[in-house]
Amino acid sequence: MRRTREDALKTRDQILDAAEVTFFQHGFSHTSLAQIAERAGLTRGAIYGHFKNKCEVFNAMAERVKLPMEMLVTATFDPREADPLGRIRDLFMFCLAKAAIEPHSRRVFEVLFTKCEYTEELAPVLERQRTAARDGRARMELGLRNAIDKGQLPPELDTTRAAGVLQMFLGGVLRDWLLDYGSVDLPRDAKFLADACIGMLRNSPALRRHATSAG
Known part of the structure; x- marks a missing residue:
């Protein structure tokens, strides 16, 4: 079954929610994509389907909140x-x-x-x-x-x-x-x-x- 856009956005938000909590707990330097994937209940491959690296995840997480x-x-x-x-x-x-x-x-x-x-x-x-x-x-x-x-x-x-x-x-x-x-x-x-x-x-x-x- 082909993944819908709605499913993709839901997974992306799931990743960012997990990243937000993980960065909050460990800081940027001590957080890995593996930790984010584990908290999100996903594989690292699922994260790479949306983001190239940890920095992209971090940037997207920060963009969700107004300064x-x-x-x-x-x-x-x-x-x-x-x-x-x-x-x-x-x-x-x-x-x-x-x-x-x-x-x-x-x-x-x-x-x-x-x-x-x-x-x-x-x-x-x-x-x-x-x-x-x-x-x-x-x-x-x-x-x-x-x-x-x-x-x-x-x-x-x-x-x-x-x-x-x-x-x-x-x-x-x-x-x-x-x-x-x-x-x-x-x-x-x-x-x-x-x-x-x-x-x-x-x-x-x-x-x-x-x-x-x-x-």
Whole structure:
């Protein structure tokens, strides 16, 4: 009987589900295709029917989950949005809560941030993260400018610096939490952390343009 496309996709997802758990348990370097096949209940040949090597499996696994900075949507910088700062706050909380609540995101983030050596073979995964960071900062800056136009943030806010600080804050919280789940209580503390960031944007002299020019 010829295998249908639906069967092929089901097997592919089966492989990636197994890879996600195996990479989570052992890290990239100490995971083999044989281990992934065993957890998936398949042969190594079945994996080679979908992927050329372990790196391809890893890349496909990572692609199934949106990175934190990829979750920023156009609502924050849509001129018709009445509350862009509120949307930024919502997205910040959503990113933190998703990492804590959604099992796939939690495992993949932990592998990417704490259990992976970025050697040349994993260059596509690292480049995706760099691209997501650059695009995320750009989108965040547009959202901050929109909030300034709506009178929600000080007009002298240095949006480039502020977008970078927000990105570093979000990434730092996630990494600290993944390294030590007791460092912060997610998703419970997501609101507190988002409000702390918003307060920083509104009140920190270090994020004003004159502070940047003064060095």
